[in-house]
Every structure is written in structure tokens, then in C-alpha cells.
Amino acid sequence: MGVGTYTIVCIEYLRGANTNYVRTYSNSINIKSIIINGILNRKLNDKMKKTDLSPLNLDSNEPLYKQLVDQIRRLIEMKAFKYDEPLLKEMDISNYLGVSRSVVRQAVLQLVNEGVLYRVSGKGTFVSKPSFEYDLLGFYNFKEEVEKQGFEFNIRLESFVKFEIDLFNASMFRVNEDDNLIEIYRTLLVDNYPVILERTIIAESIIPNLTEEDVRNTAFLEVFDKHSVNLRKAKKYIEPQLADSYTAEKLDINSGMPVLEIDRYTYGPTNNLIVRSEWKIRGDRCRHFINLDTYNI
Secondary structure (H helix, E strand, C coil): CCHHHHHHHHHHHHHHCCCCCCCCCCCHHHHHHHHHHHHHHHHHHHHHHHHCCCCCCCCCCCCHHHHHHHHHHHHHHCCCCCCCCECCCHHHHHHHHCCCHHHHHHHHHHHHHCCCEEEECCCEEEECCCCEEEECCCCCCHHHHHHHCCCCEEEEEEEEEEEECCHHHHHHHCCCCCCEEEEEEEEEEECCEEEEEEEEEEECCCCCCCCHHHHHCCCHHHHHHHCCCCCCEEEEEEEEEECCHHHHHHHCCCCCCEEEEEEEEEECCCCCEEEEEEEEEECCCEEEECCCCCCCC
């Protein structure tokens, strides 16, 4: 194959890469290199433009990596990157923005430490699913709190079972021994991701007409309001646990992974137990906090 043939091939590929110049080579390795580089650079530029990454301000007093952290976080909030989608390679971001790879690596590391991104060995860096904040001392409608933070809230009813009450629960709920106990399992989903496995038990005599439909898509505070059940106070027990097989299945995690358990007892006006709820919470989907005023600090 002669030199002229090489030149024709080079011209065709360079035009396809939207370049404005043509070079003639007599060495096939050089021709292949420029063809491949032209195509890859075009694809990289197209991909980077879709992410809307902007040049960093080299004259700013703010470190470059922090500027990049803010950009990536903003793009995730704008859903430019989807959850569980791989982030662009550090080298690609570095080349596109014209900054050192160490700047990109530092920005990515900070976002990984914050839980915004996560790494999978041998596969890359991915966008984490959203997490929401939950006040450990709160006494409110969980559904409203999730929606207030801009997330979609859904409930998946797992089971609704009624059986004869045992002596322990009859004593705890202060009901007769011929009463029944209702046990309800539900999975609470935030943006369609399972976050909490909820187990609720209540004596049937407390809400005699409680049905599956009542709890299928409704927060329990709304259920209590509907049935005119007055709530006065609650006590919570909080401790870390390891997910059993049932919890792991419903929360879509591996068995044995750590979860936070919140065991809540809610009482009525006469200090009678109304309902007991156990939450198993995924630690990677929820951030817990406690509000303190200056008086309590």
C-alpha cells in the first residue's frame, strides 16, 4: 500500500472528527494515532459538554478542588448524573478542565467521604443514592418530613397479620388476654429506594376496625388521627444491629450489614401503650441529627 492511500484514509477520518486541518504521513503508526486521538477527543468533548462542567477559576482564593466539589455536587442535585451511574474518569475531567489529576482526585475523595460518591474496586466511582435527614428526637409525620426535604415517599406493605395476643403483650398494652395483636411489616421508600423496614404491633381493641387498606399507603400518625386515637408521648431505644436475612431482603442489602434500630413506644393520655414500632434503617440512606438550643449545650 503506498503513501497516497495512507493520505486518503487520514483525510476521511480527520474530517469525521470535525478538525480543520489535514496532515500527510508516510508512517502507518502515526496515521492510526491521529485518527484514534481525533475520534476519542471528539467523543470526550461531547460527553463532557453534556455534564455542563465549567472551567475552574484559577484566580480565585478558593482552592481548585473545592470549586470542583461544588460543581459536581450541583450537577448531581440537578440530576446530570444519575444514581449508581459511574462518574467520569479522573483523567478525563483533568484533561477537559486543564487541571492536574491531583485536584480532581482530592475533589472526588472529599465527595466520597461525604457519601455523595462511592467507589467500587476495579469498576470506578459512582453517584450515591440520596440520603435524607431524620431528627432522632422528632415526633412528627415521617412522610411529611421526607417530602419537605424534596424526596418522594412511598410505602410498600409487606404483611398484615392478626393473631391471639400473648401474656407479655397483653400486660404491656394493658388489654384483656382474649384480645388480638396486629403485626404489620412495611418498607418505607425514599425516591423509590428502600430505606426503612418498619414493624408495628398494636392491640386490636385499640383500633378495632383497622384494616390493610388503612396502612397500605398512609403514615401511622394519619391513621391514628382517622381513628381518633390520642397520642401523648413516646420513648425511643436506639442501637446498632446487623441485618438478618429478612431485613436484608426488604432493604436490598447484604445480610449482616449494619443497620440502625429504633424501637419506639408511643403512649396515650393515661400513659397506656398505644403502639410499638421497630425501625431498621439503612445507614447509607439516612443521616440522623439532634437539635440542641443554647440552653442544652
